[in-house]
Amino acid sequence: DVKLEESGGGLVQPGGSLRLSCVGSGLRYSVYDMSWVRQVPGKGLEWLAYIDKGAGTTNYAEAVKGRFTISRDNSINTLWLQMNSLKTEDTGLYFCVTEYAVPWFSYHVETSPISTSDFGYWGQGTQVTVSS
Secondary structure, three states: OOEEEEEOOEEEOOOOOEEEEEEEEOOOHHHOOEEEEEEOOOOOEEEEEEEOOOOOOEEEOOOOOOOEEEEEEHHHOEEEEEEOOOOHHHOEEEEEEEOOOOOHHHHOOOOOOOOHHHOOOEOOOEEEEEOO
């Protein structure tokens, strides 16, 4: 079975940092472009960051650009999201997802609503809470 497992979430004060991890199993990690998506309380899903299968291309939502960094190591089937300068509005449930052949951001504007069918595989999510 395919499994994506996120970890690294927690409670952090505004201005703090967290590093999320996503470990994959049951799939050839290296053939998938991947993204991070979050569910914010009271709002829909929000796309955050993208990385191509070879880790040569990244792209970020304006809300996190300059603060978040996406990276991956296919040799250990792991994706990361380094989150710095966290804000209270970053609170949410963070998911790693696999992209289909055409990345979501390439044919959507960032504010477009997301459905679970927009991406392939999903992890179970890791909660990030930014609060003083």
